[in-house]
Amino acid sequence: MWEIIINYIIEKWPFLALLVVVIIVTGVIVWRFAQWYNRFEKVEGKVDGLPCEKHDDLYPRIVKTEEKVKELPCLKHDEMFHDIKEQLVEIRTILTMKSPKVANTFSRKNSPRELNEAGLQLFEDVKGEEFLNQNKDIFLKGIDNKNPKTALDVEESALEVLFSLTDNDMFIRIKNWVYNSPTRKLFVDGKEKDYAITMNDVCFVLSLPLRNMYLDLHPELREMYDLF
Template sequence: MENIGIVISILVGLVTLLSMLVWFGRFIQRVNVHDKKLDDLSKDVEDLKLDMNSVKTLLMAKFKDFEVVFSGKHSPRALNETGQKIFDDMHGKEFLEKNKALLFAYVDKNKPKTAYDVEGLCYLACLMNVNNDAFIEIKSFLYNYPTITLPDGKEHEVTMDEACSVLSLPLRDMYLEEHPEIVR
């Protein structure tokens, strides 16, 4: 009779050990599945980074179109008379002061090394935040702003990316003023 108690104890121990091994095997299998999913996700994130760099490159190429109309290369680039008028009309200085933290955060995140980097990132900071509530007043301004006459006599409606371009140069100057360590 005593042996039956020992046998039952051993059997219960073996069943418990076996069920723990099965549970551990399933746990390891789930970890491996999640590990594979994380690897796949990591590859997707890397692809997204490459895509974002391509988009940024395209946006910067678009930024070059703006330079002819609203700014000129004055080492560094500066708003021309038309660009300055738009900046003043949209109360750009007040807008930038009010939303400085939001826009600087975007530039900071990208860790610019040169003034050239800052100039491009300031444009992207504005463009990437147009769906933020901070830009409601700029959208309202653009919606109500009349068609302007360019120096060449052509009529022109100011677009959101042009407004971002106009805002970007004074934003660049503000950023560089607070970051004297950036190479000019």
């Protein structure tokens, strides 16, 4: 029931859904930090006037606490931020795939979805084939780790993997290209408009050929699709 409601909200009001998620995630981070800070303040209050005989046994504990603070982010915090990043990447993937603007501008539904003329041109402009071939081992392993069961899973996982790695150095060349790329005339919602290319657009355009690369290595997933 809740899944149906959430999917409906994401489809109808994607940016509102993203805003709500960002607010919730920010609230969780602030709440956890506040908890940690309160614990630290309590311990700090206990050692006013140190060193003294009565509190000598507390001093090593304070030193350990200070060391932990200096080492932040520690493993626990790393895991927390990693989980948050994964959730944001997943949300970004859903919003991009459900966005008719990106999908219809650069691809066409052709059972399965394929790049249209604008998508193929963008793929060529960013040297997409060269980029995918250079980094295919990382990308294909990333899709493998998501354990896709269907061709659609592969399509979604390909985009998610690309989004998750945009902070990697492999994307520096493409980011520089996007930054310097002028607006271009594209058909958006059936009308020719000036369009500024974004990293979301590039990742989407890269994801469909990446999907095909993975399915070529796993024809059984494509055959499952062909049964219908």
